[in-house]
Amino acid sequence: MRKYARIERDALPSHLDAWIERYGVFAPMMRDGVRRFGVLSAGSDAQPGPWLTKVPVKEMFLPQTECLYRYRRGTNGGLEIETPQDPARLRLIFGVRPCDARALTLLDHVFRSTDRPDPYYCARRESTILVGIGCSEPRSVCFCTSVGGSPFGEEGLDVLLVETGGDYVAKALTLKGEALIAEMPEAAPEDTETLIAEARRHAEASMGDAVLTAGLKERLDSGFDAPLWDRIHEPCIGCGVCAFLCPTCHCFDLAHEADTRSVAGDAGRCVRGWDTCMFSLFTRQASGVNPRPSGKERMRQRLMHKFRYFVENYGEAACVGCGRCIANCPTACDIRETIARIDDAAEADSHAQET
Amino acid sequence: MNDRSEEIRRVAKRLLAEGKADVVIGFRDSRLPLRATPHFARTPAEADQLVWGLGCTSNLAKYLLDREECVAVVAKGCDVRAIVATVKENQVNRDRVTIIGVPCAGVVSWQKLEAVLNGRDLTEAIQDGDTLVLRGREFEQRVAISDLLQDACRTCTVHEPVVCDVRIASSAPAGGRTDEFADIREFEALSPDERWEWFRREFSRCIRCYACRNACPACYCEQCFVDSTNPEWIGKGNDLTDTLIFHIVRAFHSAGRCVDCGACERACPMGIDLRRLTRKVQKDVKELFGADAGVDPDSPPALAVFRPDDPEDFTW
Numbered sequence: 001m002r003k004y005a006r007i008e009r010d011a012l013p014s015h016l017d018a019w020i021e022r023y024g025v026f027a028p029m030m031r032d033g034v035r036r037f038g039v040l041s042a043g044s045d046a047q048p049g050p051w052l053t054k055v056p057v058k059e060m061f062l063p064q065t066e067c068l069y070r071y072r073r074g075t076n077g078g079l080e081i082e083t084p085q086d087p088a089r090l091r092l093i094f095g096v097r098p099c100d101a102r103a104l105t106l107l108d109h110v111f112r113s114t115d116r117p118d119p120y121y122c123a124r125r126e127s128t129i130l131v132g133i134g135c136s137e138p139r140s141v142c143f144c145t146s147v148g149g150s151p152f153g154e155e156g157l158d159v160l161l162v163e164t165g166g167d168y169v170a171k172a173l174t175l176k177g178e179a180l181i182a183e184m185p186e187a188a189p190e191d192t193e194t195l196i197a198e199a200r201r202h203a204e205a206s207m208g209d210a211v212l213t214a215g216l217k218e219r220l221d222s223g224f225d226a227p228l229w230d231r232i233h234e235p236c237i238g239c240g241v242c243a244f245l246c247p248t249c250h251c252f253d254l255a256h257e258a259d260t261r262s263v264a265g266d267a268g269r270c271v272r273g274w275d276t277c278m279f280s281l282f283t284r285q286a287s288g289v290n291p292r293p294s295g296k297e298r299m300r301q302r303l304m305h306k307f308r309y310f311v312e313n314y315g316e317a318a319c320v321g322c323g324r325c326i327a328n329c330p331t332a333c334d335i336r337e338t339i340a341r342i343d344d345a346a347e348a349d350s351h352a353q354e355t
Numbered sequence: 356m357n358d359r360s361e362e363i364r365r366v367a368k369r370l371l372a373e374g375k376a377d378v379v380i381g382f383r384d385s386r387l388p389l390r391a392t393p394h395f396a397r398t399p400a401e402a403d404q405l406v407w408g409l410g411c412t413s414n415l416a417k418y419l420l421d422r423e424e425c426v427a428v429v430a431k432g433c434d435v436r437a438i439v440a441t442v443k444e445n446q447v448n449r450d451r452v453t454i455i456g457v458p459c460a461g462v463v464s465w466q467k468l469e470a471v472l473n474g475r476d477l478t479e480a481i482q483d484g485d486t487l488v489l490r491g492r493e494f495e496q497r498v499a500i501s502d503l504l505q506d507a508c509r510t511c512t513v514h515e516p517v518v519c520d521v522r523i524a525s526s527a528p529a530g531g532r533t534d535e536f537a538d539i540r541e542f543e544a545l546s547p548d549e550r551w552e553w554f555r556r557e558f559s560r561c562i563r564c565y566a567c568r569n570a571c572p573a574c575y576c577e578q579c580f581v582d583s584t585n586p587e588w589i590g591k592g593n594d595l596t597d598t599l600i601f602h603i604v605r606a607f608h609s610a611g612r613c614v615d616c617g618a619c620e621r622a623c624p625m626g627i628d629l630r631r632l633t634r635k636v637q638k639d640v641k642e643l644f645g646a647d648a649g650v651d652p653d654s655p656p657a658l659a660v661f662r663p664d665d666p667e668d669f670t671w
Contacts, residue, residue: 031560033470033625033626034560034625035474049474052474054624064562064563064593065592065593137492140477140478234395235393235395237417237566237570237622239564239565239568239569239622240562240563240564240565240566241566241622241624253591255587257590271591274563275591279582326386330566330569330570330622331393331413331570332385332390333392334386334387334392
């Protein structure tokens with residue numbers, strides 16, 4: 001099957017319409033003033049972007065709240081468990097940014113591991129086709145190239161679209177992707193690769209200053225008690241914006257909610273919902289003790305998880321450089337600056353040891 | 356750098372040198388145009404990073420809570436109102452706070468800015484009189500500052516701080532305010548169904564990040580009711596019922612205490628019209644009890660006063 005295809009701009013809506021007939025198609029759109037993924041009902045409604053949606057595509061795989069199962073005490077006293085089934089229909093998500101797609105490959109480490117796969121997440125991943133659009137104009141908050149990604153990264157995608165003079169070329173990256181473009185006019189492989197490489201080079205060159213992440217893990221390894229943590233969290237108000245809008249933050253809470261109509265909590269549901277280490281409740285124990293009592297410990301944890309523990313566990317950092325945390329922080333905290341300060345502190349520390 | 360930034364730095368360095376403050380809390384520039392970040396200056400070098408401008412949005416009164424150091428704080432009118440209110444509620448020791456008051460004509464709403472930009476990337480913003488020149492890679496757009504000001508600033512009654520220890524010289528901006536509660540009256544006139552529909556639409560996009568609560572200088576409960584697990588008053592997810600209870604209870608709890616600085620709205624990443632709730636409560640308190648939080652340092656807080664002739668026909 002072909003790996004490369006051409007899509008003329010005017011033909012895009014009809015391709016989308018054809019996909020809408022076969023799949024549930026989702027695309028970035030304005031919903032009540034917020035740009036996020038939603039159901040695309042007509043190809044002509046698509047606004048290809050590439051948009052940095054306010055809410056990352058993560059919500060399509062790890063919804064903010066989901067019922068894992070319902071429980072009920074049966075007639076014979078036993079417990080009846082009922083798991084909700086996602087509709088079997090295949091989904092196609094159009095207009096995914098490469099950073100968001102790469103974030104899914106990071107979430108896969110956690111939720112799609114071979115030894116302990118999460119059935120809810122896996123079912124959604126396996127029934128979804130991801131069509132990405134390369135970022136020809138990275139934003140000023142973007143730093144994907146500093147954390148192992150690229151504005152034209154291919155990881156996690158089934159098809160990468162690249163805009164070229166108003167039209168698109170499509171590159172299939174998986175078998176699902178090949179099937180998707182099978183009936184489109186073929187594009188010459190070598191020319192297309194050259195074109196993509198050129199667009200990629202151009203976009204990467206237009207990125208802002210690199211964020212120094214080389215050796216960051218080692219600096220964090222030895223920096224748990226560094227004095228810098230006393231200061232770095234000061235402007236942070238401890239809300240969940242950075243984590244909830246982060247495409248890789250995935251910590252969750254499980255709660256059992258009794259059905260209000262049930263007698264003595266005989267029936268209810270188990271709910272999984274987004275949670276974050278930035279909240280005090282995240283680590284507060286039943287005894288009332290909180291091992292992370294202040295913003296200092298909580299911000300340190302978030303950075304440690306992203307750039308130290310995740311690297312230890314999976315070999316890469318849990319950050320794709322999308323810049324959402326920077327753009328949406330109520331107090332304009334900037335993770336690029338935080339990383340730089342960790343670096344400065346480590347340097348000052350090593351100077352102190354030398355002298 | 357503008358004159359006010361320069362004066363703030365001078366004052367900050369003096370207060371640190373004289374030992375009147377261990378830390379000066381103000382703003383410094385972030386790497387994003389029109390977004391300043393709270394800054395904690397403890398040395399002259401750190402004081403030299405202090406700035407003042409349209410992006411100084413956070414209500415810095417929040418940072419005075421639970422602080423043991425002697426602190427000087429750069430405060431615009433609404434920050435001062437919040438300080439006055441929290442001092443009256445015994446949350447802040449006034450003797451340990453030096454207020455550096457800054458007359459303020461309003462700050463930019465980044466939600467409005469986002470709407471104007473509509474996905475375009477802002478790399479530079481330059482003030483030209485009453486206009487901002489917004490620039491990105493392939494665009495330049497002039498926008499009237501008044502169109503970008505936060506709604507709370509447009510109905511602000513305290514452009515000039517009501518109290519301060521050091522005043523940063525500059526002319527107090529003209530008032531020119533229209534009816535402060537016109538939109539609330541309009542909202543009150545809607546039918547319950549219409550109000551419910553508005554409510555449902557507005558709050559269904561809440562992601563329960565609690566940025567509104569955490570940015571609010573009046574939200575200082577040691578344990579917020581939403582964080583209680585035993586009993587668990589409300590569910591943790593974004594079920595609309597739970598979300599509504601959170602917002603309604605928060606608004607009620609701000610009754611007679613909310614200074615309408617708009618910090619909640621500024622903090623909301625989802626652009627929710629949070630002040631619709633808090634201002635309805637604010638309006639009621641004003642009309643029923645003649646109280647407006649944080650405006651008068653000498654009057655007791657509305658909730659701390661009982662008068663036999665207090666109106667009570669709204670209770671039943």
